[in-house]
Amino acid sequence: MDTPVILKTYYKGKVKEYFAMPEGELHTDLGVIKLEELRTKSFGDRITSHLGIEFVIQKPRAPDLFAHAKRSGAPMMPKDIGVIISNTGLCSSDYVLDAGTGSGILAIYLGGIAKKVISYEIRDEFIGIAQQNMDLAGLSNVELRHGDIVAEIQKLDERFDVITLDTGDAPAVIPHIPRVIYSGGFLAVYSPFFEQTKEIRDALGKTDFTEVRTIETLEREISFTERGTRPATARVGHTGFITIARY
Structure with a gap:
Protein backbone atom coordinates (compact mmCIF):
# COMPACT_ATOMS: atom_id res chain seq x y z
CA MET A 1 0.00 0.00 0.00
CA ASP A 2 1.10 3.58 -0.55
CA THR A 3 -1.65 5.36 1.36
CA PRO A 4 -1.73 6.87 4.88
CA VAL A 5 -2.31 4.40 7.71
CA ILE A 6 -3.11 4.34 11.41
CA LEU A 7 -0.68 2.23 13.44
CA LYS A 8 -2.32 1.13 16.69
CA THR A 9 -1.21 -0.94 19.66
CA TYR A 10 -2.28 -1.54 23.27
CA TYR A 11 0.59 -0.99 25.70
CA LYS A 12 0.29 -1.23 29.49
CA GLY A 13 -3.48 -0.91 29.28
CA LYS A 14 -3.46 2.18 27.05
CA VAL A 15 -4.08 2.70 23.34
CA LYS A 16 -1.17 4.11 21.38
CA GLU A 17 -1.72 5.16 17.79
CA TYR A 18 0.21 7.00 15.10
CA PHE A 19 -0.75 8.44 11.71
CA ALA A 20 1.92 7.56 9.17
CA MET A 21 2.86 7.43 5.49
CA PRO A 22 4.73 4.41 4.04
CA GLU A 23 8.10 6.12 3.80
CA GLY A 24 11.10 6.70 6.05
CA GLU A 25 11.12 5.78 9.73
CA LEU A 26 8.71 6.52 12.56
CA HIS A 27 10.43 7.09 15.91
CA THR A 28 8.17 6.37 18.87
CA ASP A 29 8.61 5.69 22.57
CA LEU A 30 7.82 2.05 21.68
CA GLY A 31 10.60 1.78 19.14
CA VAL A 32 11.47 2.67 15.57
CA ILE A 33 9.17 1.47 12.78
CA LYS A 34 10.52 1.10 9.26
CA LEU A 35 7.58 2.48 7.32
CA GLU A 36 8.73 1.15 3.93
CA GLU A 37 7.56 -2.27 5.16
CA LEU A 38 3.99 -0.99 4.87
CA ARG A 39 4.26 -1.21 1.06
CA THR A 40 4.15 -5.01 1.27
CA LYS A 41 1.31 -5.16 3.79
CA SER A 42 -2.47 -4.75 3.86
CA PHE A 43 -4.92 -3.25 6.32
CA GLY A 44 -5.31 -5.61 9.26
CA GLY A 52 9.41 -5.93 19.24
CA ILE A 53 6.15 -4.02 19.80
CA GLU A 54 3.47 -5.02 17.27
CA PHE A 55 1.17 -2.44 15.69
CA VAL A 56 -2.05 -3.21 13.82
CA ILE A 57 -2.31 -1.43 10.45
CA GLN A 58 -5.68 0.29 10.09
CA LYS A 59 -7.31 2.27 7.31
CA PRO A 60 -7.79 5.92 8.33
CA ARG A 61 -11.30 7.31 8.46
CA ALA A 62 -12.62 10.83 8.95
CA PRO A 63 -12.39 10.72 12.78
CA ASP A 64 -8.71 9.82 12.43
CA LEU A 65 -8.17 12.84 10.20
CA PHE A 66 -9.94 14.98 12.80
CA ALA A 67 -7.54 13.69 15.45
CA HIS A 68 -4.30 13.78 13.45
CA ALA A 69 -4.68 16.35 10.63
CA LYS A 70 -2.80 19.62 10.73
CA ARG A 71 -4.90 22.44 12.18
CA SER A 72 -5.24 26.03 11.02
CA GLY A 73 -7.61 26.89 13.86
CA ALA A 74 -10.42 25.25 15.78
CA PRO A 75 -12.25 22.90 13.38
CA MET A 76 -15.94 22.10 13.59
CA MET A 77 -16.48 19.28 16.07
CA PRO A 78 -17.72 15.85 14.89
CA LYS A 79 -20.90 16.25 16.95
CA ASP A 80 -21.80 19.36 14.94
CA ILE A 81 -20.76 17.79 11.65
CA GLY A 82 -23.08 14.89 12.45
CA VAL A 83 -25.98 17.31 12.90
CA ILE A 84 -25.31 18.77 9.46
CA ILE A 85 -25.04 15.39 7.74
CA SER A 86 -28.16 13.94 9.36
CA ASN A 87 -30.37 17.00 8.96
CA THR A 88 -29.49 17.66 5.31
CA GLY A 89 -29.73 14.00 4.31
CA LEU A 90 -26.35 14.25 2.58
CA CYS A 91 -25.94 11.40 0.09
CA SER A 92 -23.64 10.05 -2.62
CA SER A 93 -25.34 11.94 -5.47
CA ASP A 94 -25.07 15.38 -3.85
CA TYR A 95 -23.09 18.39 -5.03
CA VAL A 96 -21.99 20.46 -2.03
CA LEU A 97 -20.81 24.04 -1.67
CA ASP A 98 -18.78 24.64 1.50
CA ALA A 99 -17.49 28.03 2.63
CA GLY A 100 -14.93 28.62 5.35
CA THR A 101 -12.65 25.66 4.64
CA GLY A 102 -10.22 26.25 7.50
CA SER A 103 -8.14 23.09 7.87
CA GLY A 104 -10.66 21.16 5.75
CA ILE A 105 -12.13 18.88 8.43
CA LEU A 106 -15.78 19.50 7.50
CA ALA A 107 -14.93 19.15 3.79
CA ILE A 108 -13.28 15.77 4.51
CA TYR A 109 -16.42 14.46 6.21
CA LEU A 110 -18.62 15.84 3.42
CA GLY A 111 -16.31 14.49 0.72
CA GLY A 112 -16.49 11.00 2.19
CA ILE A 113 -20.21 10.94 1.38
CA ALA A 114 -21.06 13.43 -1.38
CA LYS A 115 -20.33 13.14 -5.08
CA LYS A 116 -18.56 16.50 -5.26
CA VAL A 117 -17.57 19.19 -2.75
CA ILE A 118 -16.38 22.68 -3.66
CA SER A 119 -14.93 24.50 -0.67
CA TYR A 120 -13.97 28.20 -0.54
CA GLU A 121 -11.37 29.70 1.79
CA ILE A 122 -10.26 33.34 1.78
CA ARG A 123 -6.89 32.82 3.52
CA ASP A 124 -4.00 31.55 1.41
CA GLU A 125 -2.20 29.85 4.28
CA PHE A 126 -5.33 27.89 5.23
CA ILE A 127 -5.75 26.62 1.68
CA GLY A 128 -2.27 25.07 1.81
CA ILE A 129 -2.99 23.29 5.10
CA ALA A 130 -6.39 22.08 3.90
CA GLN A 131 -4.90 20.70 0.70
CA GLN A 132 -2.31 18.72 2.68
CA ASN A 133 -5.09 17.25 4.80
CA MET A 134 -7.18 16.47 1.72
CA ASP A 135 -4.22 14.62 0.18
CA LEU A 136 -3.83 12.61 3.38
CA ALA A 137 -7.53 11.76 3.25
CA GLY A 138 -7.11 10.55 -0.33
CA LEU A 139 -10.14 12.50 -1.54
CA SER A 140 -10.21 13.49 -5.20
CA ASN A 141 -13.80 14.77 -5.16
CA VAL A 142 -13.08 17.82 -2.98
CA GLU A 143 -12.02 20.95 -4.86
CA LEU A 144 -10.49 23.77 -2.81
CA ARG A 145 -10.91 27.28 -4.16
CA HIS A 146 -9.30 30.47 -2.91
CA GLY A 147 -11.65 33.43 -2.71
CA ASP A 148 -14.11 35.55 -0.76
CA ILE A 149 -17.37 33.60 -0.79
CA VAL A 150 -19.44 36.81 -0.60
CA ALA A 151 -18.06 37.87 -3.98
CA GLU A 152 -17.56 34.42 -5.49
CA ILE A 153 -21.12 33.17 -4.92
CA GLN A 154 -22.43 36.01 -7.06
CA LYS A 155 -20.37 34.72 -10.01
CA LEU A 156 -21.01 30.99 -9.63
CA ASP A 157 -22.79 29.24 -12.51
CA GLU A 158 -23.04 25.92 -10.60
CA ARG A 159 -25.92 24.67 -8.47
CA PHE A 160 -25.81 22.58 -5.31
CA ASP A 161 -27.90 20.16 -3.26
CA VAL A 162 -26.35 21.14 0.08
CA ILE A 163 -24.58 24.34 1.10
CA THR A 164 -22.59 24.69 4.34
CA LEU A 165 -21.32 27.98 5.74
CA ASP A 166 -18.77 28.27 8.55
CA THR A 167 -17.87 31.92 8.11
CA GLY A 168 -18.57 35.21 9.84
CA ASP A 169 -19.84 36.54 6.51
CA ALA A 170 -22.74 34.07 6.40
CA PRO A 171 -25.49 36.74 6.70
CA ALA A 172 -24.08 38.48 3.61
CA VAL A 173 -23.89 35.18 1.69
CA ILE A 174 -27.43 34.01 2.41
CA PRO A 175 -29.26 36.44 0.06
CA HIS A 176 -27.34 34.97 -2.92
CA ILE A 177 -27.88 31.27 -2.09
CA PRO A 178 -31.32 30.87 -3.75
CA ARG A 179 -29.64 31.40 -7.13
CA VAL A 180 -27.24 28.46 -6.66
CA ILE A 181 -29.25 25.89 -4.68
CA TYR A 182 -31.60 23.29 -6.09
CA SER A 183 -35.24 23.33 -5.04
CA GLY A 184 -35.50 21.06 -2.03
CA GLY A 185 -31.85 21.61 -1.15
CA PHE A 186 -30.54 22.35 2.33
CA LEU A 187 -28.45 25.13 3.82
CA ALA A 188 -26.52 24.53 7.06
CA VAL A 189 -24.84 27.46 8.83
CA TYR A 190 -22.49 27.16 11.80
CA SER A 191 -22.22 30.09 14.21
CA PRO A 192 -20.55 30.18 17.65
CA PHE A 193 -22.44 33.13 19.16
CA PHE A 194 -26.07 34.10 19.78
CA GLU A 195 -25.58 37.46 18.09
CA GLN A 196 -24.26 35.98 14.86
CA THR A 197 -26.99 33.33 14.90
CA LYS A 198 -29.67 36.04 15.18
CA GLU A 199 -28.18 37.80 12.14
CA ILE A 200 -28.32 34.52 10.22
CA ARG A 201 -31.97 33.97 11.15
CA ASP A 202 -32.81 37.56 10.15
CA ALA A 203 -31.13 37.07 6.76
CA LEU A 204 -33.01 33.81 6.19
CA GLY A 205 -36.27 35.54 7.08
CA LYS A 206 -35.85 37.75 4.01
CA THR A 207 -35.57 34.76 1.65
CA ASP A 208 -37.85 31.92 0.53
CA PHE A 209 -36.18 29.35 2.77
CA THR A 210 -38.58 27.21 4.81
CA GLU A 211 -38.31 24.70 7.65
CA VAL A 212 -35.76 26.91 9.39
CA ARG A 213 -34.50 25.78 12.77
CA THR A 214 -31.44 26.29 14.93
CA ILE A 215 -29.89 23.46 16.94
CA GLU A 216 -27.34 23.27 19.73
CA THR A 217 -25.86 19.84 20.42
CA LEU A 218 -24.29 19.05 23.78
CA GLU A 219 -22.20 15.92 24.16
CA ARG A 220 -21.52 13.91 27.34
CA GLU A 221 -19.27 10.88 27.51
CA ILE A 222 -20.21 8.27 30.08
CA SER A 223 -17.50 7.11 32.50
CA PHE A 224 -17.44 3.48 33.70
CA THR A 225 -15.36 2.82 36.81
CA GLU A 226 -15.34 0.42 39.76
CA ARG A 227 -17.00 3.13 41.86
CA GLY A 228 -19.90 3.51 39.46
CA THR A 229 -21.20 4.87 36.19
CA ARG A 230 -21.71 8.59 35.57
CA PRO A 231 -21.14 11.33 33.02
CA ALA A 232 -17.44 12.03 32.61
CA THR A 233 -16.18 15.16 34.33
CA ALA A 234 -14.37 16.26 31.16
CA ARG A 235 -16.86 16.93 28.37
CA VAL A 236 -17.45 18.99 25.25
CA GLY A 237 -20.05 21.62 26.07
CA HIS A 238 -21.17 24.43 23.81
CA THR A 239 -19.26 24.73 20.56
CA GLY A 240 -21.72 26.44 18.25
CA PHE A 241 -25.21 26.66 16.81
CA ILE A 242 -26.28 24.92 13.59
CA THR A 243 -29.03 26.62 11.61
CA ILE A 244 -30.70 24.33 9.06
CA ALA A 245 -32.99 25.68 6.32
CA ARG A 246 -34.60 24.13 3.25
CA TYR A 247 -35.17 25.93 0.00
Missing part, protein backbone atom coordinates in the same frame (compact mmCIF):
# COMPACT_ATOMS: atom_id res chain seq x y z
CA ASP A 45 -1.70 -6.84 9.03
CA ARG A 46 0.85 -6.08 11.73
CA ILE A 47 4.17 -4.27 11.71
CA THR A 48 6.80 -4.52 14.44
CA SER A 49 9.08 -1.86 15.90
CA HIS A 50 12.74 -2.55 16.59
CA LEU A 51 11.77 -3.14 20.25
Whole structure:
Protein backbone atom coordinates (compact mmCIF):
# COMPACT_ATOMS: atom_id res chain seq x y z
CA MET A 1 0.00 0.00 0.00
CA ASP A 2 1.10 3.58 -0.55
CA THR A 3 -1.65 5.36 1.36
CA PRO A 4 -1.73 6.87 4.88
CA VAL A 5 -2.31 4.40 7.71
CA ILE A 6 -3.11 4.34 11.41
CA LEU A 7 -0.68 2.23 13.44
CA LYS A 8 -2.32 1.13 16.69
CA THR A 9 -1.21 -0.94 19.66
CA TYR A 10 -2.28 -1.54 23.27
CA TYR A 11 0.59 -0.99 25.70
CA LYS A 12 0.29 -1.23 29.49
CA GLY A 13 -3.48 -0.91 29.28
CA LYS A 14 -3.46 2.18 27.05
CA VAL A 15 -4.08 2.70 23.34
CA LYS A 16 -1.17 4.11 21.38
CA GLU A 17 -1.72 5.16 17.79
CA TYR A 18 0.21 7.00 15.10
CA PHE A 19 -0.75 8.44 11.71
CA ALA A 20 1.92 7.56 9.17
CA MET A 21 2.86 7.43 5.49
CA PRO A 22 4.73 4.41 4.04
CA GLU A 23 8.10 6.12 3.80
CA GLY A 24 11.10 6.70 6.05
CA GLU A 25 11.12 5.78 9.73
CA LEU A 26 8.71 6.52 12.56
CA HIS A 27 10.43 7.09 15.91
CA THR A 28 8.17 6.37 18.87
CA ASP A 29 8.61 5.69 22.57
CA LEU A 30 7.82 2.05 21.68
CA GLY A 31 10.60 1.78 19.14
CA VAL A 32 11.47 2.67 15.57
CA ILE A 33 9.17 1.47 12.78
CA LYS A 34 10.52 1.10 9.26
CA LEU A 35 7.58 2.48 7.32
CA GLU A 36 8.73 1.15 3.93
CA GLU A 37 7.56 -2.27 5.16
CA LEU A 38 3.99 -0.99 4.87
CA ARG A 39 4.26 -1.21 1.06
CA THR A 40 4.15 -5.01 1.27
CA LYS A 41 1.31 -5.16 3.79
CA SER A 42 -2.47 -4.75 3.86
CA PHE A 43 -4.92 -3.25 6.32
CA GLY A 44 -5.31 -5.61 9.26
CA ASP A 45 -1.70 -6.84 9.03
CA ARG A 46 0.85 -6.08 11.73
CA ILE A 47 4.17 -4.27 11.71
CA THR A 48 6.80 -4.52 14.44
CA SER A 49 9.08 -1.86 15.90
CA HIS A 50 12.74 -2.55 16.59
CA LEU A 51 11.77 -3.14 20.25
CA GLY A 52 9.41 -5.93 19.24
CA ILE A 53 6.15 -4.02 19.80
CA GLU A 54 3.47 -5.02 17.27
CA PHE A 55 1.17 -2.44 15.69
CA VAL A 56 -2.05 -3.21 13.82
CA ILE A 57 -2.31 -1.43 10.45
CA GLN A 58 -5.68 0.29 10.09
CA LYS A 59 -7.31 2.27 7.31
CA PRO A 60 -7.79 5.92 8.33
CA ARG A 61 -11.30 7.31 8.46
CA ALA A 62 -12.62 10.83 8.95
CA PRO A 63 -12.39 10.72 12.78
CA ASP A 64 -8.71 9.82 12.43
CA LEU A 65 -8.17 12.84 10.20
CA PHE A 66 -9.94 14.98 12.80
CA ALA A 67 -7.54 13.69 15.45
CA HIS A 68 -4.30 13.78 13.45
CA ALA A 69 -4.68 16.35 10.63
CA LYS A 70 -2.80 19.62 10.73
CA ARG A 71 -4.90 22.44 12.18
CA SER A 72 -5.24 26.03 11.02
CA GLY A 73 -7.61 26.89 13.86
CA ALA A 74 -10.42 25.25 15.78
CA PRO A 75 -12.25 22.90 13.38
CA MET A 76 -15.94 22.10 13.59
CA MET A 77 -16.48 19.28 16.07
CA PRO A 78 -17.72 15.85 14.89
CA LYS A 79 -20.90 16.25 16.95
CA ASP A 80 -21.80 19.36 14.94
CA ILE A 81 -20.76 17.79 11.65
CA GLY A 82 -23.08 14.89 12.45
CA VAL A 83 -25.98 17.31 12.90
CA ILE A 84 -25.31 18.77 9.46
CA ILE A 85 -25.04 15.39 7.74
CA SER A 86 -28.16 13.94 9.36
CA ASN A 87 -30.37 17.00 8.96
CA THR A 88 -29.49 17.66 5.31
CA GLY A 89 -29.73 14.00 4.31
CA LEU A 90 -26.35 14.25 2.58
CA CYS A 91 -25.94 11.40 0.09
CA SER A 92 -23.64 10.05 -2.62
CA SER A 93 -25.34 11.94 -5.47
CA ASP A 94 -25.07 15.38 -3.85
CA TYR A 95 -23.09 18.39 -5.03
CA VAL A 96 -21.99 20.46 -2.03
CA LEU A 97 -20.81 24.04 -1.67
CA ASP A 98 -18.78 24.64 1.50
CA ALA A 99 -17.49 28.03 2.63
CA GLY A 100 -14.93 28.62 5.35
CA THR A 101 -12.65 25.66 4.64
CA GLY A 102 -10.22 26.25 7.50
CA SER A 103 -8.14 23.09 7.87
CA GLY A 104 -10.66 21.16 5.75
CA ILE A 105 -12.13 18.88 8.43
CA LEU A 106 -15.78 19.50 7.50
CA ALA A 107 -14.93 19.15 3.79
CA ILE A 108 -13.28 15.77 4.51
CA TYR A 109 -16.42 14.46 6.21
CA LEU A 110 -18.62 15.84 3.42
CA GLY A 111 -16.31 14.49 0.72
CA GLY A 112 -16.49 11.00 2.19
CA ILE A 113 -20.21 10.94 1.38
CA ALA A 114 -21.06 13.43 -1.38
CA LYS A 115 -20.33 13.14 -5.08
CA LYS A 116 -18.56 16.50 -5.26
CA VAL A 117 -17.57 19.19 -2.75
CA ILE A 118 -16.38 22.68 -3.66
CA SER A 119 -14.93 24.50 -0.67
CA TYR A 120 -13.97 28.20 -0.54
CA GLU A 121 -11.37 29.70 1.79
CA ILE A 122 -10.26 33.34 1.78
CA ARG A 123 -6.89 32.82 3.52
CA ASP A 124 -4.00 31.55 1.41
CA GLU A 125 -2.20 29.85 4.28
CA PHE A 126 -5.33 27.89 5.23
CA ILE A 127 -5.75 26.62 1.68
CA GLY A 128 -2.27 25.07 1.81
CA ILE A 129 -2.99 23.29 5.10
CA ALA A 130 -6.39 22.08 3.90
CA GLN A 131 -4.90 20.70 0.70
CA GLN A 132 -2.31 18.72 2.68
CA ASN A 133 -5.09 17.25 4.80
CA MET A 134 -7.18 16.47 1.72
CA ASP A 135 -4.22 14.62 0.18
CA LEU A 136 -3.83 12.61 3.38
CA ALA A 137 -7.53 11.76 3.25
CA GLY A 138 -7.11 10.55 -0.33
CA LEU A 139 -10.14 12.50 -1.54
CA SER A 140 -10.21 13.49 -5.20
CA ASN A 141 -13.80 14.77 -5.16
CA VAL A 142 -13.08 17.82 -2.98
CA GLU A 143 -12.02 20.95 -4.86
CA LEU A 144 -10.49 23.77 -2.81
CA ARG A 145 -10.91 27.28 -4.16
CA HIS A 146 -9.30 30.47 -2.91
CA GLY A 147 -11.65 33.43 -2.71
CA ASP A 148 -14.11 35.55 -0.76
CA ILE A 149 -17.37 33.60 -0.79
CA VAL A 150 -19.44 36.81 -0.60
CA ALA A 151 -18.06 37.87 -3.98
CA GLU A 152 -17.56 34.42 -5.49
CA ILE A 153 -21.12 33.17 -4.92
CA GLN A 154 -22.43 36.01 -7.06
CA LYS A 155 -20.37 34.72 -10.01
CA LEU A 156 -21.01 30.99 -9.63
CA ASP A 157 -22.79 29.24 -12.51
CA GLU A 158 -23.04 25.92 -10.60
CA ARG A 159 -25.92 24.67 -8.47
CA PHE A 160 -25.81 22.58 -5.31
CA ASP A 161 -27.90 20.16 -3.26
CA VAL A 162 -26.35 21.14 0.08
CA ILE A 163 -24.58 24.34 1.10
CA THR A 164 -22.59 24.69 4.34
CA LEU A 165 -21.32 27.98 5.74
CA ASP A 166 -18.77 28.27 8.55
CA THR A 167 -17.87 31.92 8.11
CA GLY A 168 -18.57 35.21 9.84
CA ASP A 169 -19.84 36.54 6.51
CA ALA A 170 -22.74 34.07 6.40
CA PRO A 171 -25.49 36.74 6.70
CA ALA A 172 -24.08 38.48 3.61
CA VAL A 173 -23.89 35.18 1.69
CA ILE A 174 -27.43 34.01 2.41
CA PRO A 175 -29.26 36.44 0.06
CA HIS A 176 -27.34 34.97 -2.92
CA ILE A 177 -27.88 31.27 -2.09
CA PRO A 178 -31.32 30.87 -3.75
CA ARG A 179 -29.64 31.40 -7.13
CA VAL A 180 -27.24 28.46 -6.66
CA ILE A 181 -29.25 25.89 -4.68
CA TYR A 182 -31.60 23.29 -6.09
CA SER A 183 -35.24 23.33 -5.04
CA GLY A 184 -35.50 21.06 -2.03
CA GLY A 185 -31.85 21.61 -1.15
CA PHE A 186 -30.54 22.35 2.33
CA LEU A 187 -28.45 25.13 3.82
CA ALA A 188 -26.52 24.53 7.06
CA VAL A 189 -24.84 27.46 8.83
CA TYR A 190 -22.49 27.16 11.80
CA SER A 191 -22.22 30.09 14.21
CA PRO A 192 -20.55 30.18 17.65
CA PHE A 193 -22.44 33.13 19.16
CA PHE A 194 -26.07 34.10 19.78
CA GLU A 195 -25.58 37.46 18.09
CA GLN A 196 -24.26 35.98 14.86
CA THR A 197 -26.99 33.33 14.90
CA LYS A 198 -29.67 36.04 15.18
CA GLU A 199 -28.18 37.80 12.14
CA ILE A 200 -28.32 34.52 10.22
CA ARG A 201 -31.97 33.97 11.15
CA ASP A 202 -32.81 37.56 10.15
CA ALA A 203 -31.13 37.07 6.76
CA LEU A 204 -33.01 33.81 6.19
CA GLY A 205 -36.27 35.54 7.08
CA LYS A 206 -35.85 37.75 4.01
CA THR A 207 -35.57 34.76 1.65
CA ASP A 208 -37.85 31.92 0.53
CA PHE A 209 -36.18 29.35 2.77
CA THR A 210 -38.58 27.21 4.81
CA GLU A 211 -38.31 24.70 7.65
CA VAL A 212 -35.76 26.91 9.39
CA ARG A 213 -34.50 25.78 12.77
CA THR A 214 -31.44 26.29 14.93
CA ILE A 215 -29.89 23.46 16.94
CA GLU A 216 -27.34 23.27 19.73
CA THR A 217 -25.86 19.84 20.42
CA LEU A 218 -24.29 19.05 23.78
CA GLU A 219 -22.20 15.92 24.16
CA ARG A 220 -21.52 13.91 27.34
CA GLU A 221 -19.27 10.88 27.51
CA ILE A 222 -20.21 8.27 30.08
CA SER A 223 -17.50 7.11 32.50
CA PHE A 224 -17.44 3.48 33.70
CA THR A 225 -15.36 2.82 36.81
CA GLU A 226 -15.34 0.42 39.76
CA ARG A 227 -17.00 3.13 41.86
CA GLY A 228 -19.90 3.51 39.46
CA THR A 229 -21.20 4.87 36.19
CA ARG A 230 -21.71 8.59 35.57
CA PRO A 231 -21.14 11.33 33.02
CA ALA A 232 -17.44 12.03 32.61
CA THR A 233 -16.18 15.16 34.33
CA ALA A 234 -14.37 16.26 31.16
CA ARG A 235 -16.86 16.93 28.37
CA VAL A 236 -17.45 18.99 25.25
CA GLY A 237 -20.05 21.62 26.07
CA HIS A 238 -21.17 24.43 23.81
CA THR A 239 -19.26 24.73 20.56
CA GLY A 240 -21.72 26.44 18.25
CA PHE A 241 -25.21 26.66 16.81
CA ILE A 242 -26.28 24.92 13.59
CA THR A 243 -29.03 26.62 11.61
CA ILE A 244 -30.70 24.33 9.06
CA ALA A 245 -32.99 25.68 6.32
CA ARG A 246 -34.60 24.13 3.25
CA TYR A 247 -35.17 25.93 0.00
